[in-house]
Amino acid sequence: MGHQVSPPYPVSILTSALMAYLNNGMAVYEMGMAGNAMEKIVIRDLAKRFGLPDGATGFVTSGGTLGNLTALMAARAKYLQNNPTADYKKLAILVSEEAHYSVERTFVVMGIPCENIVKVSVDEQFNIRADQLEELYQTAKADGKEVFCVIGCACSTATGSFDDLVAIGTFAERHHLWFHVDAAHGGPVIFSPRYAHLINGIDKADSLIMDFHKMMMVPSLSTAVIFRSQDLAGLTFTQEARYLWQDQQSEEWYNSGKRTFECTKPMTIIHVYALLRLYGDRLFREQIEQLYDLAKSFAELLDKQEGFELLCKPQSNIVCFRCVREGTDPDELNRSILKKIMLDGRFYIVGTTTNKAFYLRTSLMNTRTDLADLKFLLQLITDTTASNM
Numbered sequence: 001m002g003h004q005v006s007p008p009y010p011v012s013i014l015t016s017a018l019m020a021y022l023n024n025g026m027a028v029y030e031m032g033m034a035g036n037a038m039e040k041i042v043i044r045d046l047a048k049r050f051g052l053p054d055g056a057t058g059f060v061t062s063g064g065t066l067g068n069l070t071a072l073m074a075a076r077a078k079y080l081q082n083n084p085t086a087d088y089k090k091l092a093i094l095v096s097e098e099a100h101y102s103v104e105r106t107f108v109v110m111g112i113p114c115e116n117i118v119k120v121s122v123d124e125q126f127n128i129r130a131d132q133l134e135e136l137y138q139t140a141k142a143d144g145k146e147v148f149c150v151i152g153c154a155c156s157t158a159t160g161s162f163d164d165l166v167a168i169g170t171f172a173e174r175h176h177l178w179f180h181v182d183a184a185h186g187g188p189v190i191f192s193p194r195y196a197h198l199i200n201g202i203d204k205a206d207s208l209i210m211d212f213h214k215m216m217m218v219p220s221l222s223t224a225v226i227f228r229s230q231d232l233a234g235l236t237f238t239q240e241a242r243y244l245w246q247d248q249q250s251e252e253w254y255n256s257g258k259r260t261f262e263c264t265k266p267m268t269i270i271h272v273y274a275l276l277r278l279y280g281d282r283l284f285r286e287q288i289e290q291l292y293d294l295a296k297s298f299a300e301l302l303d304k305q306e307g308f309e310l311l312c313k314p315q316s317n318i319v320c321f322r323c324v325r326e327g328t329d330p331d332e333l334n335r336s337i338l339k340k341i342m343l344d345g346r347f348y349i350v351g352t353t354t355n356k357a358f359y360l361r362t363s364l365m366n367t368r369t370d371l372a373d374l375k376f377l378l379q380l381i382t383d384t385t386a387s388n389m
């Protein structure tokens with residue numbers, strides 16, 4: 001219950017063995033016939049669930065970090081296509097200050113100054129202040145910046161907060177900006193009728209990413225990158241590789257290497273494909289609902305418990321809280337608690353610094369965790385503070 005690492009669903013251990021045994025690359029059809037077809041089937045299914053138009057397409061890539069890079073490179077390519085004289089060093093995006101650090105890395109890789117990332121502040125629930133987008137956009141433009149993309153977090157990594165995607169999508173539409181959604185962690189709420197509302201507005205996205213290895217119980221790494229249309233998906237990479245494919249211009253969905261950063265790529269799609277075929281979407285619905293519900297119960301427990309306080313109400317399965325004791329510096333106290341809990345070894349939780357204060361952080365990833373475990377964790381924390389061990 002520390003970081004967002006999924007316990008692999010048992011059958012995905014078998015599909016891992018199969019993947020290793022077949023050792024199919026994916027760049028071209030003859031290397032990954034089944035894999036490319038499975039990707040097409042799963043991505044089509046997901047795109048439909050997210051409410052994207054029929055032409056939506058995509059592929060699997062090795063992790064959300066690479067997924068964000070791939071999508072933002074397409075966003076940049078689109079902008080440069082429409083604005084061929086744009087000054088590279090002036091390109092900018094708008095994103096919540098709570099966004100995953102991989103967004104900043106995309107700028108490092110793309111050679112755009114990181115100062116051009118316009119960070120939008122968040123409210124007390126750590127959701128983007130969408131009402132500030134317009135003003136920040138106008139200021140950026142007045143400063144000579146060329147904004148090409150706006151990103152929505154679904155959800156943020158530190159606190160698991162979902163940005164208002166309807167508001168961001170509407171804003172993006174108004175200014176003809178590329179709308180990217182980082183749904184690495186939160187995307188799978190789409191499987192739950194009770195929680196899918198958290199990503200209302202995702203149907204407006206030009207691109208989105210979703211990690212299968214976070215909330216969908218498959219081994220690392222496996223990430224869906226989905227684009228609104230084939231035209232957009234093909235923008236990221238335009239290198240020719242005559243020994244792999246003959247025609248650079250046409251789509252050739254079965255030659256996925258045309259659109260992915262990777263050339264040889266493991267057939268990780270087999271995990272999610274197998275889970276969907278064997279168990280259907282029920283598996284993911286139950287996973288989301290059980291863990292999101294558990295986070296709510298944990299928050300209620302923390303609320304009632306003397307000497308504990310929540311950072312914010314959990315919107316997902318991520319819960320941040322801290323211990324407070326009169327006359328003790330809370331940062332020092334909680335850092336010391338974390339160290340003791342780690343050394344004790346029965347629990348693995350992590351910390352996060354936010355609003356300049358240190359909080360304990362749990363990502364409830366395993367459906368075998370229950371409220372009794374969490375009560376025990378709080379008891380253990382209380383004991384460490386009492387005994388001053």
Ligand SMILES: *Cc1c(COP(=O)(O)O)cnc(C)c1O
Nearest residue numbers: 063064065100155157182184185
């Ligand atoms: C985990 C995460 C990423 C990075 O994904 P990796 O698969 O670890 O590379 C990006 N964005 C968000 C919101 C995340 O939670």
